[in-house]
Every structure is written in structure tokens, then in C-alpha cells.
Amino acid sequence: MNDSKIALITGASRGFGRSMATHLAKAGVSVIGTYHRSTEAAEELVTEVEENGGRIAFLQFDAARTDLFAAFAVRVSDVLSGWGAQRFDYLVNNAGIGSFAPFATTTEEQFDELVAVNLKAPYFLTQRLLPLLADGGRILNLSTALTRGVVATGSAYAATKGAVEVLTRYLAVELADRGIRVNTIQGGATDGDFGDGIMRTEHVKDLAVKAIALGRMGTADDLGAAVPALLSAEFGWATGGVIELNGGQSL
Numbered sequence: 006m007n008d009s010k011i012a013l014i015t016g017a018s019r020g021f022g023r024s025m026a027t028h029l030a031k032a033g034v035s036v037i038g039t040y041h042r043s044t045e046a047a048e049e050l051v052t053e054v055e056e057n058g059g060r061i062a063f064l065q066f067d068a069a070r071t072d073l074f075a076a077f078a079v080r081v082s083d084v085l086s087g088w089g090a091q092r093f094d095y096l097v098n099n100a101g102i103g104s105f106a107p108f109a110t111t112t113e114e115q116f117d118e119l120v121a122v123n124l125k126a127p128y129f130l131t132q133r134l135l136p137l138l139a140d141g142g143r144i145l146n147l148s149t150a151l152t153r154g155v156v157a158t159g160s161a162y163a164a165t166k167g168a169v170e171v172l173t174r175y176l177a178v179e180l181a182d183r184g185i186r187v188n189t190i191q192g193g194a195t196d197g198d199f200g201d202g203i204m205r206t207e208h209v210k211d212l213a214v215k216a217i218a219l220g221r222m223g224t225a226d227d228l229g230a231a232v233p234a235l236l237s238a239e240f241g242w243a244t245g246g247v248i249e250l251n252g253g254q255s256l
């Protein structure tokens with residue numbers, strides 16, 4: 006990968022985002038990561054990346070607060086200036102939440118929170134950061150195999166991610182004149198903290214293993230390790246697509 010590139014990854018303190026940040030930094034990409042509440046995890050990652058010779062800065066970011074996005078963009082700009090740059094090259098809209106309940110009992114509050122963090126935030130953050138994203142840059146959005154294979158209790162969560170896949174196609178068309186490629190990564194059930202620990206329950210693990218062709222749950226690295234390749238010039242003909250990184254879930 007070109008070592009002059011800069012990536013901005015939301016939700017880089019834990020899970021997929023953390024793994025992406027680690028792998029991109031190893032590939033020589035400078036990373037601006039965001040954390041929401043996991044301050045210590047973010048600080049640990051800064052130490053780890055810097056010890057390995059990489060460059061990373063962390064900014065606090067609350068995806069549910071669109072009113073603060075303008076101020077966030079200024080802080081991104083400040084980091085870029087400190088690095089002698091005016092633009093960044095890759096935006097990864099990774100931060101997301103999961104909350105799961107039967108359709109009949111999903112509350113308006115749960116629904117609104119999912120929409121705010123998983124859909125409204127990538128929409129308006131991308132819009133806000135467009136002037137800072139280089140022509141020829143890349144955007145990766147995060148979706149889930151639950152948009153395809155239905156698992157009861159996922160209606161609100163999967164609906165937000167289905168909308169992200171549609172948004173990806175629209176951005177691919179509207180940003181093509183600037184050479185910006187926009188794709189969705191469709192992740193699969195992964196062993197980790199996502200969804201307030203639901204992914205660690207025996208019930209979910211059992212469902213996931215049965216639904217995944219490769220016969221195991223994913224790890225954060227299964228997805229994070231692929232991201233430098235997806236952002237590379239060799240992947241430049243892909244835009245508007247859904248890239249499945251889920252072990253063959255719900256085929």
C-alpha cells in the first residue's frame with residue numbers, strides 16, 4: 006500500500022475497527038481512529054501502533070450527535086494539518102451498535118437509536134467529511150449478513166444495515182465524478198463484544214456456526230485483515246458493491 010495514505014475509521018477502539026486500524030497501520034497507512042467510550046482501549050492501540058512504527062491519532066466521536074459533526078470535522082482537519090496533509094484518502098464508516106428484540110416488542114427508542122448510530126451517522130458524517138476526502142478516495146460502509154439471511158429479533162438492526170447498502174449504491178453514483186469508490190463490507194457473526202455481549206451467548210454461537218458455511222464464527226481479524234487489500238489500487242474497479250466477508254453466512 007502507498008505509505009502516504011491516510012484512513013479515518015470510526016469505532017476503531019474495539020472489534021472490527023480496531024483490527025482494521027492495526028492492519029492498515031502495518032501496511033503503512035496513517036490512521037485517524039475514533040472512540041466513543043473506550044478511552045483506555047484507544048490509548049492502548051496508540052501505544053501498540055507507535056511501538057510498531059505506525060502513525061495513529063484518536064478522536065472522541067459520538068455517532069448519535071450529528072450536531073457535533075461540524076466540530077469533529079475541524080478536529081480531523083487539525084490532525085491532518087499536524088501531519089502536513091489537507092485531505093485523507095479512506096473513510097471507513099464502521100462504528101455501529103446492535104440491539105435485538107422480537108418485532109412485536111421492539112421499542113421506538115431502540116429503533117431510533119439504531120437508526121441514529123447505524124444509518125444517520127454514516128450519512129451525515131460522510132456528507133460533512135466530503136471536503137476533506139481526497140478525489141480518488143474510498144469509502145467503506147459496514148453491513149451485515151442479516152440483511153440477507155433473516156434471524157428473528159434482528160428486524161430493526163438489519164433494516165438500518167439494508168439502508169446502508171442502498172446508501173452505498175447512491176454514493177457510488179453521486180461521488181463517481183470525483184473518482185471516489187464506495188463499497189459495503191457485509192460482515193458476519195463474529196465472536197466479540199458487539200450487541201452488548203449477545204454474540205458470546207451459547208444460543209447465538211450455535212445459530213451462527215450452523216449458518217456459516219466455513220463452520221465457525223468470525224474473528225475481528227477475519228475482516229480487518231482484508232481491509233488494506235479492499236482499499237488498494239488493485240480493487241479500484243469495485244464501486245457500489247457489497248463485499249461479503251462472513252465465512253459464507255446464510256448462503
Ligand SMILES: NC(=O)c1ccc[n+]([C@@H]2O[C@H](COP(=O)([O-])OP(=O)(O)OC[C@H]3O[C@@H](n4cnc5c(N)ncnc54)[C@H](OP(=O)(O)O)[C@@H]3O)[C@@H](O)[C@H]2O)c1
Nearest residue numbers: 016018019020021040041042043067068100101192195199
Ligand atoms: N460483530 C458482528 O457480529 C458484526 C457482524 C456484521 C457487521 N457488524 C458491524 O460491524 C461494525 C463494527 O462492529 P463490531 O463487532 O466491531 O462492534 P464492537 O466490537 O461493539 O465495537 C463497536 C465500535 O463502535 C464504537 N461505537 C459504538 N457506539 C458508538 C457511538 N454511539 N458513537 C461512536 N462510536 C460508537 C465503539 O466505540 P467505544 O468502544 O469507544 O465506545 C467501538 O469502537 C458495526 O457497524 C456492526 O454493525 C458486526
